Amino acid sequence: MSSEISPDVIIDGFIAGIRPSFDAILSATAFSACLLTLLVVLFAFSTKESRQRLVFRLNVLAICAALTLGVLTGLVGGTAIVNPFNPVSKGVYVASIVFAIFPPVLYDSILLTRLFALYPVSNTPRTTLLKIFTFPFCVKCARVIVLSIGINDYVSSQPSTLALEQDEATAWFRNPKMTAEWAMQIADNLYSVTIFLYNLRVRTSSVKRVGGLAERIRQIFYISVANFVFPLIFNIAQISYITTDRNPTTGVLLLMINNYVTVIGVLCATLWFSGSEWVRTRNEPFSDHMAIPPKLNSGGDRVTGGKSGSGVVVIGKGSVTLGSTNSGTELADRINTPDKENKYMLV
Known part of the structure; x- marks a missing residue:
């Protein structure tokens, strides 16, 4: 007499089979919706000048790549749920x-462009650029x-x-x-962040007394x-799972979420800078009519308490001497007006 399989067992097996795909679709949908909203905000806060910068274009490319991942995840996972015995083509799965x-790799390259703000290609010796960028390259x-x-090894292993x-667990484990x-x-990330923060601290150590700029550096x-x-x-969690867990479900989910978190982090930095630029461009008509306080051009330097010329502001390759003639105008222009170096900032 053949034993009948309980309907509860069949339902539980079906749920267990579609759960990885369902989790992936749910995560991809939530993060893709966030990225789509942030993309709209990015364009809303951007200016004509900022949209011509390399960082802006790379961020748009990164968002498009992340949204494409969401679409492909929904397609692969949705097909696995609706029609598990007829999955998507091999090309779509590999994509x-x-x-x-x-x-x-692209997202980390966007983070690396911060170094060009501190080492402009036009002003930095080629040997210095070679020493700094050889390792990350x-x-x-x-x-x-x-x-x-x-x-290539994974794709060529099965037809x-x-x-x-079915071979995903074997290919994933260790x-x-x-x-x-x-x-x-x-x-890669540790090197880029360390070099950037160290040089940022060294080159801006003498402007900490300028309140607005000091706060901006702290935010950076x-x-x-x-x-x-x-x-x-997320990288540490991924390495832990790939070396200890034969089931790739959690590890693949971490991998996908890590992509979205990295893009959102880079995008939020760009949004912060674009928002500052947006406010600056709308305040320009008012700032053009503002006079420089006479105390900056007087003989005494109230910032440092000494004679004129005693305070030096160093930003990147340039310097501004506080208390000298027209130094207030130069300092305002350096802080409020982005120069060629700012096309790489801020990510």
Whole structure:
């Protein structure tokens, strides 16, 4: 006599089978909605000048890549739920993997552009640029090579999408290529953030007494640290799961969320700077008619309490001497008007 399978067992098995896809779709939908809103805000706060900057265009490209990941995740996961025995084509499945693991290299490159604000290409010796950017360039190339080899090995191992999905756990557990990529990502971000924050502190140490600029530098510091700390937490979690858990569900979810968190972190930094530029452009008609206080041009320097010329403000390669003739105008122009270096700021 054949034993009948309980309906509860069938339902529980179906739920367990679609749960990874459902979690992925839910996460991708929520983060994609946030990114779409932030994209609208980015364009709303942008100016004609800021939209011509490299950072702005890279941020738009990063958002498009993240939104594409959300669409592919919804397509792959939705098909797995609605029609589990007829999954998407192998090309679509591979594209979803590519958009999940390759874009972090782009996001980290956007963070690296901060260094060009401190080392302008036009003013910095080629040897200095070579010393600073050789390591991150080599690391990024190594990351792309490792990811390409890993994707090729995984895709060529099985002929169909269904076979790739079934082999996902084997390919995931203790994958040396993915572990190496995440370790290199930590080193890459650590180098970029360390160099940026150290040079920012050294080059702006003498302007801390200028209240508005000091607060802005402090905000840049906090944003830079946040852009490193949150992806670092996810990278460590990913390495922990790939080396200890044979089930890739949680690890893949962390990988996808890490992508969105990194994009949102970079985008929030750009939004902060774009908002400042938006306010500045609308205050320009008022600031043009404001006179410089005479105390800045007087013989005594009330900022430092000494003679004129005793206070020097250093920003990047330039310097402004407080108390000298027209120094108030120059300082206001340096703080309020973005120069060529600012096309890389602020991410």
